[in-house]
Amino acid sequence: MKSLLCLASVISLVFAGDVLYYSNTEFAAKMPKHDLAMVEFFAPWCEECKMLDPAYEVAAKMLKNNDPPIPLIKVDCTVDTLTCVQYGTNKYPAFKVMRNGKAEDYTGRVVADDIVNYMKHRAGPSSKEMKTVEDVEKFLSSNDYCMMGFFSNNENEMAMAYRKVAHNLRTEMLFAHTSEQAIMDKYGYNDAIIMFQPKMYQNMFEQPERMYEDVASVDKMSAWIQRQRLGLCSERTEQNAEMFKNPLVVVYYDVNFSMNLKTTMYWRNRVMKVAKKFQDAGKEVMFAISNHKVWLHELGTFGLADFVDNRPVFTPKEKPVVTARDTRERKYVMSEEFSEENLEKFVNDMMDGKLEEYMKSEPIPASNDEPVKMAVARNFDEIVNNEKKDVVIEFYAPWCPHCESFGPKYMELAEKLKSEPELTMVKMDATANDIPKPFEYSKFPMIYMVPMGNKKHPKLYTNALEVDPLLKFIAKESTNELKGYNRKGKMKKTEL
Structure with missing residues (x-):
């Protein structure tokens, strides 16, 4: 029995490592004393929590040796529920940055280097x-x-x-x-x-x-x-992406300064050689390198990754792949194999307007006379940005069950409104077409009203996916009152 207890003690120490585990009592007593700390609220049965444990442990070890040390803490929400409820954690894992007992959400990647950089920048005085x-x-x-x-x-x-x-x-x-x-x-x-x-x-x-x-x-x-x-060419990550301005050229490969430094620097130096030529020539263009594993979805929007079960799949090439955006947000893909010469020509051609824009789009429909018009990327401006009409557009995904059940209701509403001269009902497959700004989608379906005189500020519909509430939304938000319905969505009486 004694040997078993010793073994259990050793296992406990190995498991704990440099991460601190706080109970309700310890959390209340110790957290206000930490100038800065990170807390993971977890559940032992949570598979994602288990998967992230190694990165959290590595970060804890690195930050333990920081000046000053920054503790990483875990709270088991199946045991110490009081603390978890206090900080509003209802899903796991949840990571929060704590400063003298006050909390803010950590929304970065749970990767050791990212956690370390994030916390070091918040430690001690600003300078x-x-x-x-x-x-x-x-x-x-x-x-x-x-x-x-x-x-x-x-x-x-x-x-x-x-x-x-x-x-x-x-x-x-x-x-x-x-x-x-x-x-x-x-x-x-x-x-x-x-x-x-x-x-x-x-x-x-x-x-x-x-x-x-x-x-x-x-x-x-x-x-x-x-x-x-x-600088001339920095790593573009999810955390710093907004710092890069167009025109922007991005070179994708297995970028990893910590684990793959030789390969990372080999390709980066070649990009920088080209970037230096543009800098010396006084041409304003930014260059970046990005890890293709992090930017899978973006590669998909450039047609460089396939979507399988709505997940982007990219097969790494022997050499990097290259994309670009100009100042008008138009997209380009370098079709030639990566080399310094090809990269330089690609960028020059983009800036001189010689490249064909890449556009992910289904074919334009041969006929489009149904009450619900079909929009694709190549006819989007013509249909949706028509300044003479209000447009209601549904962004959908073919695999989405909510879209499937809503489809007949959307068609029913379109039938009701097909005689409205200043209104067009539209739908678009968001998985098969580029979606222009300012439209965004976080789930499907997403429905917007696009006013005829204000195409840059579409209005998102957030109510139930039913005919009546959507009709009321359209009637209320339409630029001019509908011919057949009043502002409350009630059918107007017709004169005999």
Whole structure:
């Protein structure tokens, strides 16, 4: 029995690792003492929780050695229900970032590197004061881009602007500052703001240290930092995607700086060589590399991944694949095999308007005379953006049971409204066609009213998938009152 107890104790220690497990009592007592922590609310039977355990454990080990340490915590919601109810967790796993007992949702990927970067950017003051050369060396050893302010006077205009920028961008960058002369002598900077590129990203095409040389403006400094951080060619992730502006060229392959550095840098250097030519020529275009495993759905929208059971499936190629978007959001795919020469020509042709736009679209219907018109990507503007008519459009998926049951009701409503001269009823297969902005879908079916005089601001229908409530919505939102129905959706009386 004693040996069994010892074995159980060892297993418990192995299981716990560097992740802390808090009961209701421990959570209430200890959480307010943590300046910063991450909490996973889980259930032992949850398969996704089990699948994410290794990444969470690796992140916990890395953050345990951070300066200052950042704890990662787990709460078993089948046992410590009081805490879970308090923080409104009704599905598992749920991850929250806690600062002095106050919580915010963590919506990033549960990947060790992402968790570590996310939490490190939130730890301590927005800009850390460096007292020794050793402090700076440790700070710059990070795999993140680092901002460093060297100020002879911490209260001058530039230093104050820098601290405001650090506060605003602390979740995106690591910031530090110093007024120690020994540090300024060591690095050769005085009253300067420098961006340091991490060693793993350094290359022959751009400077590893970049100096801000504009005025003490928070807006200008922020814009400079965000642009310089992306450099000639940075990794585009789900977390930073909004930072990349069109025209944008994306090269997809197995990008992984942690586990696949050699291959990652091999292809990145070739992209950067091309990007440098465009920079030197003064041509405004951004380049990025992306992991094809992360961007499967996007590859599908460019026709580079097949959809099987509504899941994108991409077969990796020997060489990277390339897509692009221009300033008008038009999409392009490089059909030639990846090479520096082909990439350069592809980008030049896009910018010169010589490429054919890629459009995922079903064929335009030969006839379209039914009460419900069929829209595809290639006739979308003609049908939906017709300025002379209000348009009601249903985005559906062929495999969706709700769409299937709603289909006859939508047709019934279209029959009722087919004589309305200023209204068109439309449906579109969202899985087989590109859906233009500003339309979005998170489930099926999605129904929008597109007013004739305001095509850029469609109105989403959120009520029951039934004839009467949808008719009332259309009657209320139509630009001009319907001929056969009043604003409340009641049929008008006809004169005898």
